[in-house]
Amino acid sequence: YEWMHHSVAPKPHADENFRVSIGGPECTRPYSASVFNISAMSFGALSPNAVRALNAGAKKGGFAHDTGEGGVSPYHRENGGDIIWEVGSGYFGCRHLDGTFDPDEFARIATDDQIKMVELKISQGAKPGHGGVLPAAKVSEEISRIRGVAMNEDCISPATHRAFSTPLEMMAFVGEMRRLSGGKPAGFKLCIGHPWEFLAICKAMLQTGIYPDFIVVDGNEGGTGAAPLEFMDHMGMPMREGVNFVHNALIGINARSRIRIGAAGKIATAFDMARAMAIGADWCNSARGFMFALGCIQSLSCHTDRCPTGVTTQDPSRNRALFVPHKVERVYNYHHATLHALAELLAAAGLEHPQELRPIHFSQRTSTTEVQTFAKLYPSLRPGELIDGTSDPRFRDAWAMARPDSFAPAD
Numbered sequence: 001y002e003w004m005h006h007s008v009a010p011k012p013h014a015d016e017n018f019r020v021s022i023g024g025p026e027c028t029r030p031y032s033a034s035v036f037n038i039s040a041m042s043f044g045a046l047s048p049n050a051v052r053a054l055n056a057g058a059k060k061g062g063f064a065h066d067t068g069e070g071g072v073s074p075y076h077r078e079n080g081g082d083i084i085w086e087v088g089s090g091y092f093g094c095r096h097l098d099g100t101f102d103p104d105e106f107a108r109i110a111t112d113d114q115i116k117m118v119e120l121k122i123s124q125g126a127k128p129g130h131g132g133v134l135p136a137a138k139v140s141e142e143i144s145r146i147r148g149v150a151m152n153e154d155c156i157s158p159a160t161h162r163a164f165s166t167p168l169e170m171m172a173f174v175g176e177m178r179r180l181s182g183g184k185p186a187g188f189k190l191c192i193g194h195p196w197e198f199l200a201i202c203k204a205m206l207q208t209g210i211y212p213d214f215i216v217v218d219g220n221e222g223g224t225g226a227a228p229l230e231f232m233d234h235m236g237m238p239m240r241e242g243v244n245f246v247h248n249a250l251i252g253i254n255a256r257s258r259i260r261i262g263a264a265g266k267i268a269t270a271f272d273m274a275r276a277m278a279i280g281a282d283w284c285n286s287a288r289g290f291m292f293a294l295g296c297i298q299s300l301s302c303h304t305d306r307c308p309t310g311v312t313t314q315d316p317s318r319n320r321a322l323f324v325p326h327k328v329e330r331v332y333n334y335h336h337a338t339l340h341a342l343a344e345l346l347a348a349a350g351l352e353h354p355q356e357l358r359p360i361h362f363s364q365r366t367s368t369t370e371v372q373t374f375a376k377l378y379p380s381l382r383p384g385e386l387i388d389g390t391s392d393p394r395f396r397d398a399w400a401m402a403r404p405d406s407f408a409p410a411d
C-alpha cells in the first residue's frame with residue numbers, strides 16, 4: 001500500500017497549467033511542454049478520427065501529441081496541436097525505398113512549425129527488443145503512402161536500427177536529428193533492458209559531448225496495438241524502476257540538469273503522475289488513458305481491425321463510430337481534470353509545482369510490520385558518482401561492463 005504525505009500547512013491551489021522546459025544547451029528551440037501529454041500511438045494503430053480527436057484535444061488544452069512511429073499523417077495536421085514526431089527503426093515517413101533513413105525527408109517534415117520535438121524510438125515496454133508489426137489487414141492505401149511501405153503486406157519495424165549500431169553512433173544520430181530539425185529538442189524513448197546498455201549510452205554521451213534533450217522511459221507494463229503475450233507480461237524493466245534508474249544514471253554522469261525525463265507505463269491519474277515525478281520523471285505520458293477518453297472499452301481486438309468503438313481501425317464504417325467533436329472535449333477534459341487533481345494533491349502536500357516532488361513525499365508499506373519512505377526505497381546517487389567510481393550495487397558492475405563503442409558488455 002502506498003500513499004502521498006500531506007502537510008499541516010497546505011498551500012493555496014496553484015495554477016494547474018504546469019509546464020516543463022525541454023531543451024539542453026545544444027538545443028536552440030526549446031519546448032515548453034505540459035507535464036501531461038499523449039503518449040506515442042501511430043496512425044495505423046489508431047484510426048483517422050482517433051488521431052483527429054487526440055490532436056484537436058491537445059490543441060485545445062495546450063499539450064503535446066506524440067505521433068508514434070507510424071509517421072506524421074494529414075490527421076495530425078488538421079487541427080494544429082503540438083506534435084512530438086517519433087521515428088522508429090522502420091523510419092516511416094522519412095525512409096528511402098530500401099527502408100534506410102532519409103535525412104532530407106526527415107528535415108523537410110521535422111522543420112515544420114507544428115512539430116515541437118523529435119524522438120528516436122529505441123524500444124517500447126510492451127514488446128522491447130521485438131520490433132513491431134502493423135498487420136496487413138490494417139495497411140490501407142493511405143497508410144502505405146504515409147509510411148512509404150507496400151500495401152496489403154505486414155508492415156514491419158525491425159527489432160534493430162540500421163542508422164546506427166553502437167552507443168557512439170546512436171548519440172551522433174540524436175545530434176543529427178536535432179540539427180536536421182533546426183535545433184528542436186531531440187531525444188529517445190526506451191524501456192530499460194540490460195542496465196549496462198543504458199550506461200554505455202551514458203558513456204557515449206560523455207565521450208562525444210552529444211547529449212539528448214530528453215529521454216522517455218516506458219515501463220514493461222506499457223500498452224500496444226499488437227505484441228506477443230510473453231513480451232507484454234515479462235520482458236523489460238517496470239516504469240518506476242526504469243525512471244529511477246535513468247534519473248540516477250544521469251545524476252551519476254552530471255547530466256541530469258540538461259536532460260528531461262518523460263515517463264509512461266500505466267500512468268493514468270494525478271497520483272500516478274505525482275508518484276512517478278517524485279522518483280525522477282519531469283513529465284508523464286499516457287497512451288491508454290487517452291484511449292479511454294476516446295471511448296475504448298478494452299475489448300482487446302485492436303490488432304484485428306474490428307475495433308467496436310472506432311479507436312483502432314482503418315475500416316471507414318467503424319472509424320465513423322468515433323464522433324470527433326464529442327471526443328475532442330473528452331480528451332481535453334481528461335487532461336484538464338487530471339492536472340486539476342494534481343494541483344490539489346500538491347497543494348495538500350504544501351507544494352506548488354510537481355518539480356518540487358521528492359521521494360521523501362511518499363511512503364510504502366513493505367511488510368505487515370514495516371513502512372518505508374520512497375527515499376529509502378529509491379536512494380539517490382551523488383552528482384558525478386559514476387564518473388568518480390561508485391560502490392552502489394545497483395550500478396557498480398553494470399558501469400564496469402558498459403562501453404561506449406558497443407552495446408555488448410565488456411568482459
Ligand SMILES: Cc1cc2nc3c(=O)[nH]c(=O)nc-3n(C[C@H](O)[C@H](O)[C@H](O)COP(=O)(O)O)c2cc1C
Pocket residue numbers: 039040041042045046067068069070086121123124125189218219221222223224225264265266267285286287288289302312
Ligand atoms: C495502441 C497503441 C499503440 C502504440 N504505439 C506506439 C508507438 O508507435 N511507439 C511507441 O513508442 N509506443 C507506442 N505505444 C506505447 C505507448 O506510447 C506507451 O508508452 C505505453 O502504452 C505505456 O503507456 P500507457 O500505460 O499509458 O498505455 C503504443 C501503445 C498503444 C496502446
Ligand code: SF4
Pocket residue numbers: 291295296297298299300301302303306307308309310311312
Ligand atoms: S475498444 Fe477494443 S479494439 Fe478498440 S481500442 Fe479499445 S481495446 Fe482496442
